Amino acid sequence: LLEGGYCLKSLAEGAALTLKSLLGDPCPSLDMTSNPCTSIIQTIQNVIFAHQKYWKCFQVDFLLSQSFKAISMYSYDEEPLSVFPTVDCYPTQDISKIDEFSVLQHLVSETQLLNINNKVCVSFDLIVDQKHESSESGHPECPGRISAILNMYNDFQLTHRLLILPSREAEESELLLAHSREHVDEMSNLHKLSPSELSEKEKCYDSVYLTTDTYKVSTLASGCLLQVVDSVMKNESASGVAVIRPPGHHAELDIACGFCIFNSVAIAASYALNKYGLKRIMILDWDIHFGNGTMRAFSSDPRVLYISIHRYQNAKFFPCSEEGSHKV
Secondary structure (H helix, E strand, C coil), X not given: CCCCCXXXXXXXXXXXXXXXXXXXCCCCCCCCCCCCCHHHHHHHHHHHHHHCXXXXXXXXXXXXXXXXXXXXXXXXXXXXXXXXXXXXXXXCCCHHHHHHHHHHHHHHHHCCCCCCCEEEEEECCCCHHHCCCCCCCCCCCCCCHHHHHXXXXXXXCCHHHCEEECCCCCCHHHHCCXXXXXXHHHHHCHHHCXXXXXXXXXXXXXXXXXXXXXXXXXXXXXXXXXXXXXXXHCCCEEEEEECCCCCCCCCECCECECCECCCHHHHHHHHHHHHHCCCCEEEEEECCCCCHHHHHHCCCCCCEEEEEECCCCCCCCCCCCHHHCCCC
16 A cells, blocks of 8 residues: 555555455456556665565565665654644645546546455366376375365355356366367377277376276366366356366476376466456466466466466476476
C-alpha cells in the first residue's frame, strides 16, 4: 500500500482495497494508465533499501537501479506540531490537479469489486486414482495419491467448504497447446500395445512407465486443471486446486519425462492466455525437482514468468539439467 499523501481519494481507495484483499477477496485488475513517475520509483526503491537489511527477498542487487541514491535521513526544519488538525487541513487543489484526479475517479468507477461466493474450488477424478500403475513395486507415482490428499481434506474438515468441480478429459486441441502432434498421437495409441511392447517403449524415455490407461488418465489430469481455470476465470471461484496425477512439469513439447506424460500446467497457462486473453501469468513451481518442461515451454514467451524452487546439486539431481541453475 503506497501512502496516498494529500490525495484523500487515492489513500482511501488504497486502504479499502488492501483490506479487501487481506480479508480474502481477489485483487482487482487495474489497467495501466501510464508509466510510473520518477518520484514513485524513487519511493519504492527507498522502501526496498530500508528493508534490505531485514528482508531476505530484497537482498539482491538488481532490485535497485545503478543511479539510485538512498535517502538515509530526512531533514525537516519547521517546528513540529504539538496539535494536529483533523478537518479542513488539506490544501486546495488547482485545476490541473483536479484533472489528474479524474483519472483516479475513472479507475474507481471501472474497477470490478468482485464478491465471489466460492473461495476455493477443487477438481479431481477418483477413476484416475485407481489406474495407471507401474509394474515396479513401490513406485512413488502410484494409485492412491489422490485419495490420500482427499482424506487429508476430510481430516481437516475442508471438503464441505470447497466447490467440487466435475472432471473432464482435455481435448486434443488443448493438449496441442503445449505438445507436438507426434507426441499426442504416440500417447493416444498406447492402448493398442501389448505389455511387452509397452515395456519396450518405456526405454525410449527417462523415468517414465506406460500402461494402456496412460493416455486417458493423463488427459483427465489436464482436463481437471482446465476445469479449475474456467471456474476462476468465470468468477465462479476465487481460487482453485487440481488434485491430479500423473504429474506434468517434466513433460516437454515432444517427449514424456520423469513420470510426466502431458504438461498440465503448461497446457493450462496456454489455455488461459488464449481463451481469456490474459496478459501476464506467473507459474511458481515448488518441487524438489526442476520443472524442465514448463521452463522450456515458456522460455521465449514474455507473458509468462516461470519461477522454480528446487534442489539443483550442480546438475547432478534429476533432471540433471544445467538449465536449473540460478545463473540461467
